[in-house]
């Protein structure tokens with residue numbers, strides 16, 4: 001006789017059909033549960049949607065293509081610029097006498113957009129054209145010519161397979177406010193409700209300043225106030241656009257200032273010593289910014305010569321700002337209200353082009369030192385400048401001394417930046433690969449891509465959710481197996497005598 005453990009003789013319980021079936025069903029259930037959870041929460045499709053904005057500025061037109069994930073997440077700050085194209089030739093307002101050409105000029109960049117945006121998205125891709133100060137001025141000067149330019153541009157853009165949403169002139173407020181939206185959206189400040197950055201935009205024909213100031217509620221000078229509710233936060237923005245104070249029109253104003261008596265030549269401190277070019281009076285005064293100052297009797301041309309003196313240049317530049325009247329508690333210039341400057345500022349477009357060329361984008365350099373460096377640059381003879389920068393466009397190169405002086409004067413005398421607040425300015429071209437400017441903000445607004453209220457975000461991130469579902473499923477399965485214990489084969493504790 002031998003004593004044996006009976007259960008040892010029994011078949012392995014895991015081989016019993018019931019256990020096998022339960023296990024298989026359990027495993028299938030867990031796999032199914034986890035798969036459903038993963039699929040349900042997977043971004044439905046990783047494909048992209050597109051939007052196109054044409055920035056019809058006074059000096060040139062640029063096309064921007066934006067991209068964002070096709071499903072959900074549009075409101076989580078993920079719209080990015082994927083491509084930009086600079087239209088050859090001048091801005092559309094320069095085609096007043098040949099409107100058809102304004103439309104034609106856009107063709108090349110538009111064809112590029114046709115190739116860049118996937119074909120199946122073409123028909124649903126919104127296309128906007130916004131015109132700024134150049135068209136505002138043309139509209140003042142000759143509204144029928146500006147209508148014709150728009151008609152030509154409209155017709156040209158309709159030829160493309162996109163969802164064309166129209167061409168129009170932006171108001172100065174829109175231009176300023178959307179520049180502010182762009183800068184703060186790209187920095188992810190809006191969604192997170194962080195303190196915002198002000199925006200400084202310097203174009204060819206107008207310039208904008210926009211910022212949130214805690215002591216400005218919009219009641220003083222309401223025309224400078226723009227209200228936004230974005231991601232559940234209220235913003236009361238101060239914004240102003242100065243028509244004629246873009247750098248090209250400001251240069252005209254300083255030249256007008258120096259040619260009031262209709263001389264045959266001027267010695268301009270804003271241009272380098274040795275610079276000399278013959279220019280036409282009719283071209284100089286062909287703008288509403290200066291047309292009323294045209295000298296009574298003037299020859300057809302004047303010789304524009306330079307003498308390269310920063311301090312004298314600054315005096316002439318100052319004279320295009322009017323500081324005599326202010327009906328508000330405080331003003332910037334020309335009687336325009338401006339609350340106390342507050343917070344950091346991003347300065348883009350010509351602010352960046354000019355300060356970058358002059359190697360003056362580092363605002364931690366004291367303002368006095370910046371002025372000294374610029375004074376030194378302005379005093380450099382024209383022949384030396386030309387030798388030093390043989391590849392820079394002649395028109396740009398000739399104007400950097402004026403442009404730098406104008407920028408510093410506008411910031412300090414105009415907007416009241418001081419040596420203390422100057423370091424709050426950052427000269428920027430782009431943020432995270434997207435250009436700073438009004439176009440992105442304009443598109444986000446028109447496509448309702450920034451919700452007024454904060455989106456309901458799921459309490460757990462995707463990975464966390466999946467892990468928890470998996471752990472709970474496994475736990476439930478183990479519990480289930482344990483609950484089946486009564487049906488498990490029993491081993492007797494005592495050896496049995498067979």
Ligand SMILES: Nc1nc2c(ncn2[C@@H]2O[C@H](COP(=O)(O)OP(=O)(O)OP(=O)(O)O)[C@@H](O)[C@H]2O)c(=O)[nH]1
Nearest residue numbers: 057058059060132133203204205206246349350353
């Ligand atoms: N140095 C330099 N200047 C530039 C460049 N691109 C544009 N500019 C000049 O900088 C000024 C401002 O340019 P933009 O910001 O494009 O102006 P815009 O949008 O055409 O004009 P607005 O309608 O007033 O906004 C103009 O005088 C341009 O000629 C560049 O790459 N380098």
Ligand SMILES: [Ca+2]
Nearest residue numbers: 057132203349
């Ligand atoms: Ca512009």
